[in-house]
Amino acid sequence: MNTTSLEAVREPGPDAAPGRVVLLTTSHRVAPGLLSWPAWQALHAADRVLCSDGAHPQLPYLREAGISVDEVAPTAGELVDACAGGHTVVVVASGEGEPTLTDGLARLAGSGRVRMPELELLPASYDLPGARLLDLVQVMDRIRAECPWSSRQTHLGLAKYGIEEAYELVEAIEAGDRDELREELGDVLLQVVFHSRIAEDDPDVPFSIDDVAGGIVAKLIHRHPHVFGDERADTPEEVKAHWLRTKAEEKRRSSVTDGIPLGQPGLALAAKLAARTRTAGLDVALPEGDGIGYELLGLAVRAEAAGIDPETSLRAAARAYRDAIRAAEGVETRP
Structure with missing residues (x-):
């Protein structure tokens, strides 16, 4: 461990070269030691390498x-003095990015009374797209371990929240509210991560968020042979045909109705059955019967054949009906 004072490298003097400060930042979401080549070059070429955090995960690898x-x-003044004489000092920033030090350097530079060294911010490692998902997994892991409520939850107990969050997401989409959409997507994502964390504790068949992600990655690759393989698809219809064909090979279902959840809303269920029937090229007459249910079934099938989602259409009409009710009550209409 080196704890040498900066006094040893001070070289005061008005004519001394101001030197260079390199603030090296790293991402905690990237494994320690995996630094960029410019970062390694700067570290090896530096006259001094400083780090205020003795437990910084990069130190053993450096x-x-x-x-x-x-x-x-x-301090900012000590760092400026340490660079005098043309020295290069690399500061390995802590997770907070050394705001006290950088603010101090900014004040010195703004004073006009100090000959400042060249200042450079050098990211040594970058977050890849999706890196914040690692934060979510870590936060969920801690909550599961330490929160009295979360630690006792089960898949069955959380099931209702999954349904609620899915409906709220659809509502945000239909309302066109971008801020609400982002928030609701986060709530749906939370359900996925929460259930995956609960699954890790299963004594018989445990699995993790990595297993969940790995499974969907493999499925997406397999069902997109026109992207990851040699097949070709130039239209959305051809893409859908690829998807249905590979899905049928995977599931090996005996009926086109297999896999359709019967617990979904009635109009959506009717439309899904109609879509499966039409895609399979089956000619199936609608069942005859009395009552509004059979009439709604016919309307749903007609809507699906016309490319209209009956559930979405009914919700739009219901919102218009809600607005009419509020207008009759003299209540301001909300989105």
């Missing part, structure tokens, strides 16, 4: 690479 790191927390 020292393994032969880089001497001084565990000190310099």
Whole structure:
């Protein structure tokens, strides 16, 4: 462990070269030691490498690479002095990014009384798309372990929330509210991560969020042979044909109705049955019967054949009906 004071490298003097400060930032979402080549070059070429956090996850890997790191927390003035004489000092930033130090450097630069070294921000590792999902998994893991309510939840107990969040997501989509859409997508994502974390505790058939993600990745690749394989699809209809064909091969179902959840709303259920029947090329007459149910079934089948989602259409009409009711009550219409 190096804890040398910065006093040893001060070289005061009005004519001394101002030197260079490199603030090296890293992402905790990337494995320690996986730094960019420019970062390694800057570290090896530096006159001093400083880090205020003795427990920084990068330190063991830097020292393994032969880089001497001084565990000190310099002030802005001390850092400027350490660079005098043309020295290059690399500061390995903590997770917070060293705001006190950078604010101090900004004040010195703004004062006009100090000859400032060259300042460079060098990201040593970057978050890949989806990196914040790792944060969500870690947060959920801690909540599951420490929260008295979350630690006792089961798949069955959370089932109703999954349904509620899905409906709220659809409502946000239909309302066209982008902020609400982002929030509701997060709530749906939470359900996936929560159930996956609960599944890890199963004594007989445990699985994790990685198993869930791995499964859907494999499914997407297999069902898109026109993207990941040699097949070709130039139209949405051809894509759908690929999807249905590969899905049928995977499921090996005996009926086109297999896999259709009967617990979904009635109009959506009727439309799904009609879509499966039409796609399979079956000619099935609608059952005859008395009552509004058979009439609604006929309307749903007609809507599906015309490319209209009957559930969405009915919700739009219901919202118009709600607005009419509120207008009759003298209540302001809301989105």
